[in-house]
Amino acid sequence: MPVAAVLLLLAGALTAAPALRAQASAQLQPLDAVHRELERLGAWGLIDTLLVGQRPYSRAQAARLTAQALRGRARLVPDSPADASLAATADRALARLRARLAPELEALGVAHTEDAVLPAGGLVGEARLDATWTDSPDRVVPSNVLGSTAARINPLLAYDLGRPVGTGTTAGAEIELGGALGSHLAGAVRTRAQLSLPLEGGSETTVRVQSGNARLVVGNAALTVGRAHVMWGQGPRGGLVLSANPGSHLLVSIANEHPVGFPLLGPARFQLFLSDMGVEAQRFAHSQLFGARASFLPHRRLEIGAQFLVQSGGEGAPEQSVVERILDYLFFPDLLKGAELELLLSNKVAAVDARLRIPEARGLELWIELAIDDIDINRFQSMIWEDGSWTVGARFARLDAAGTLALRLEAQHTSLRIYEHADFTSGLTLERRLIGSELGPNANGAAVGLDWEATPRHSFSFEGSIERRSADPYTAISGTPYYFARLGIRPKEVRWRAWVGWTLLPKRARWCELSLEGGYEFVDHFEFSHRGTQHNLLARTVIVARLP
Numbered sequence: 001m002p003v004a005a006v007l008l009l010l011a012g013a014l015t016a017a018p019a020l021r022a023q024a025s026a027q028l029q030p031l032d033a034v035h036r037e038l039e040r041l042g043a044w045g046l047i048d049t050l051l052v053g054q055r056p057y058s059r060a061q062a063a064r065l066t067a068q069a070l071r072g073r074a075r076l077v078p079d080s081p082a083d084a085s086l087a088a089t090a091d092r093a094l095a096r097l098r099a100r101l102a103p104e105l106e107a108l109g110v111a112h113t114e115d116a117v118l119p120a121g122g123l124v125g126e127a128r129l130d131a132t133w134t135d136s137p138d139r140v141v142p143s144n145v146l147g148s149t150a151a152r153i154n155p156l157l158a159y160d161l162g163r164p165v166g167t168g169t170t171a172g173a174e175i176e177l178g179g180a181l182g183s184h185l186a187g188a189v190r191t192r193a194q195l196s197l198p199l200e201g202g203s204e205t206t207v208r209v210q211s212g213n214a215r216l217v218v219g220n221a222a223l224t225v226g227r228a229h230v231m232w233g234q235g236p237r238g239g240l241v242l243s244a245n246p247g248s249h250l251l252v253s254i255a256n257e258h259p260v261g262f263p264l265l266g267p268a269r270f271q272l273f274l275s276d277m278g279v280e281a282q283r284f285a286h287s288q289l290f291g292a293r294a295s296f297l298p299h300r301r302l303e304i305g306a307q308f309l310v311q312s313g314g315e316g317a318p319e320q321s322v323v324e325r326i327l328d329y330l331f332f333p334d335l336l337k338g339a340e341l342e343l344l345l346s347n348k349v350a351a352v353d354a355r356l357r358i359p360e361a362r363g364l365e366l367w368i369e370l371a372i373d374d375i376d377i378n379r380f381q382s383m384i385w386e387d388g389s390w391t392v393g394a395r396f397a398r399l400d401a402a403g404t405l406a407l408r409l410e411a412q413h414t415s416l417r418i419y420e421h422a423d424f425t426s427g428l429t430l431e432r433r434l435i436g437s438e439l440g441p442n443a444n445g446a447a448v449g450l451d452w453e454a455t456p457r458h459s460f461s462f463e464g465s466i467e468r469r470s471a472d473p474y475t476a477i478s479g480t481p482y483y484f485a486r487l488g489i490r491p492k493e494v495r496w497r498a499w500v501g502w503t504l505l506p507k508r509a510r511w512c513e514l515s516l517e518g519g520y521e522f523v524d525h526f527e528f529s530h531r532g533t534q535h536n537l538l539a540r541t542v543i544v545a546r547l548p
Contacts, residue, residue, distance in 0.1 A: 022257040023107055024186035024217040025059040026124060026178030027224075030161065030231045030244050033513075034062050034100055037093045038069070039236075040406070043397030044086060045359030046072030049259055049267045053295040053305040053353060055231040055238070058186075058215070058222070059124065063104035064258065066097045070110065082401050089403040092456050096505075102548050124188075128174040129543045132157075132165050135199060136536035139527050141427075141440050145473040145487065147420030149427025149441070150281035151434045155467065155495060156521045156538050158438035159237040161210070161229065162247025162431060168198040174210060187214035187226070211248040217257055224253040230273060232293050232307050233391075234355045234367035235410065236449075240389050240418070240437050241307055241351045241371055242291070246430040249289070251275035259297070266297040277311070283426040284314025289435075290329050303355040311424055312346035318423060320345050347421040347428065349373055353391075363397030363406070371436075373418045379481050386484055389414040389437070408449040414439045416474055416484060443469040461501040469493045471528045491525040493532075515542040 028034055035055060042050035046069045057065070073090050076083040098105060103122065138154035157165050163172065171194070178188025189212035196204045213226030227248040233239015251273045259267035271293045279285040293307040310328055312320065320328065328346050351371035358364040369391040376383050393410035397403065418441050419428045428435050439445050447465035454460060473487040499519040506512050519538035526532030 022217045022220055022222070023060045023104070024180050024182070024184050024215055024222075025061075025063075025104055026180070026186050026188035027058050027213070027215065027228060028056045028062060029126075029176075029190075029211075030056040030229045030238070031159075032056065034097060036236075037097055038062065038065050040363075040397055040403070041065075041069040041072070041090065041093060043357060043359065043363040043365050043395065044090065044403060045357070045363075046075070046090060048072070048300045049297060051259060051267070051269050051295045051297055051303055052355065053232060053234060053239075053303060054255075054269055054271055054293055056229055058257070059101060059104050060107075061257065062097070063101040063108055063110075066094065066101055066105060067108050067110055069097070070094060085402040086398065089453065092453075100546065100548060123177060123179040123547070125178065125547045126174070126176040126190075127545045128172075128176075130170075130172045130174075130540065132170045132172075132538070132540040133168070134165065134536070134538045135167055136521060136538060137167055137534075141420075142471045142528065143473075144416065144420070144442060144471060145475055146417040146484070147422045147427070148425045149420045149429055149434070150283075150425070150432055151419065151427060151429045151440065152432045153434065153438055153440055155438050156497065156519050156536050159244045161244055162433055163192070163210075164194070164196075164206070164431075166196060166198060168196065168200075170197070171195045176210075184217055185214065186217070188212070220256050220258055220260065222255050222257040224251070224255075224273075226250070228253065230271075230275075230291065232291075232305075233351075233369055234303075234305075234353050235369075235391060235393060236408070238436075239351065239353060239369050239371075240391055240412075240414070241309055241349055241435075243434075243436050243438075245438055246433040246435045249273070249275035249430065250278070262296070264298065266299065268297070269295045277314070277426075277430060280431045281426055281429065282314065283424055284317040287311055287314030287317060287424065287426075289428075301357045301359075305353045307351050307353075309349045309428070310346050311348075311421075311428060318345040345423070347424045349418065349428070350375060359398075361396075362399055363395075363403065365393075365395045365397060367391070367393045371415075371418065373415050376482065379483070382481070382483060385413075385415070387415050387417070389418050391437075404453040406451040408451070409447075410449075411446045412437060412439055412444065414441055414443045416442050439467060440469060442472070443467060457505045459503045461499075461503075463497075463499045465495075465497045467495045467497075469495075469528075490528045491530050491532075493526060493528050494524045495521055497521040499538075512545045513543075515544075516540070517542070 041047050076087045136156040138152040141149050141151050174192045176190035180186040190210040192210045193207045211227045213228040216223040229248050230242050231238040232242040237244045253273035255271035259269050261267050273291050275289045277287045290310040295305040297303050353369035355367040371389040373387045390413045395408040397406045399405040399407050445467035449463040452460045471490050474484045477483050501517045504514045517540040521536040523534035526534045
């Protein structure tokens with residue numbers, strides 16, 4: 001979808017009167033359990049307007065969805081054995097959400113539960129302690145001649161919001177405080193202090209701001225300024241373009257706080273942002289990342305989305321005029337190949353995705369995403385595979401009648417040069433982390449996951465995956481047709497990985513939790529070497545206390 005169309009629809013969404021009066025609130029963390037609870041309730045058919053393609057939610061957005069789920073819970077038939085079994089699990093999930101979102105739910109007229117905490121002065125917060133031991137090394141992504149990236153990958157430690165964990169022992173402490181000033185202004189700041197004890201000896205202590213931003217909500221428009229996370233896509237950890245892999249972005253973002261209905265397209269959410277990529281390992285320091293995303297719900301069971309990223313500018317970058325920059329952001333040059341308007345002064349990726357929910361089929365959800373690095377309809381087959389990256393996934397959120405068991409399957413293919421670029425040679429990275437999939441370029445992977453709520457207090461997660469990465473060199477041959485030619489064959493790096501997690505919710509404090517995680521990874525042809533074999537281990541403990 002051209003950005004011009006997103007701008008027009010966003011303007012309509014911002015000026016439309018929302019069904020609910022918008023209330024400013026702090027954003028949740030992208031991997032907060034609130035998102036998982038809401039996705040479960042949506043898969044069970046208890047939420048009618050759930051859009052998961054743009055995360056994280058604000059606390060007010062999550063509260064509105066929780067209120068919908070409470071109404072949906074009332075639709076379960078008590079005399080039906082299947083509904084009665086699900087109702088008990090749904091009630092536990094709703095109780096946890098009501099305890100976490102008590103202030104925002106109270107503003108919506110939803111009475112809080114007995115164990116909910118209403119913080120004084122409207123403050124909300126979180127304290128986290130974590131300890132990690134691992135011997136899993138990271139590695140560079142070698143150039144395939146088509147382009148390069150500054151990313152260092154370490155799949156066993158990926159999708160942790162950019163926390164800088166290395167081999168050895170790492171202990172971290174995080175404090176987050178947030179709140180609202182009146183009904184229009186809210187914000188939060190999260191800091192992390194970390195002690196690292198590398199396997200090779202020595203120690204290092206660091207303190208950093210994990211995220212910190214202010215949100216101004218006027219009408220249905222939400223303006224965010226500061227360090228904030230952006231996670232787009234249908235997967236549990238985001239998508240191919242923006243995931244939970246990197247840390248927060250230093251950005252300015254505008255979005256509609258609550259979905260707005262459009263004819264045929266249904267409820268919709270939009271977001272535009274402009275961020276600074278920083279200086280660490282960037283080819284052009286302070287290059288800018290522009291993003292546009294639109295999500296629609298044409299049917300309560302079907303979500304569709306489109307997004308577009310442009311990396312450009314920075315110190316010493318190829319110069320662009322104002323007109324060229326605007327055209328680049330509007331997406332049109334890539335669609336007009338023959339009109340000599342194509343701009344090669346930026347790094348662009350476009351993506352579309354969709355999710356289908358079928359609650360009656362054991363809470364089945366199907367999702368798909370396609371991200372294209374270079375749009376050229378004259379070479380359609382090459383465009384959607386060699387320059388196209390794919391994710392397909394399925395989840396049975398109600399594998400058993402009670403909804404305590406869920407099964408997830410996902411497969412992914414990445415294109416030859418996604419996240420890489422010939423001019424912006426640092427690629428789509430933030431502090432050496434890929435902003436999308438940790439698979440990196442020219443790779444394939446598959447994963448299976450199982451989530452089990454064994455008791456109201458104990459839950460377990462299991463995940464197994466296999467990934468195959470290629471570093472074969474290629475060259476692009478210009479002409480009719482334009483095509484890629486492989487210049488050589490290198491060993492393929494193959495990773496087999498298993499991960500298990502256990503979470504305990506303390507009996508008298510539902511806003512606290514304890515997690516233990518363990519992982520093992522076998523790597524064949526590590527760093528694409530004939531002799532490279534690795535056995536990697538991970539052990540982690542996390543304690544989180546929240547208010548509320």
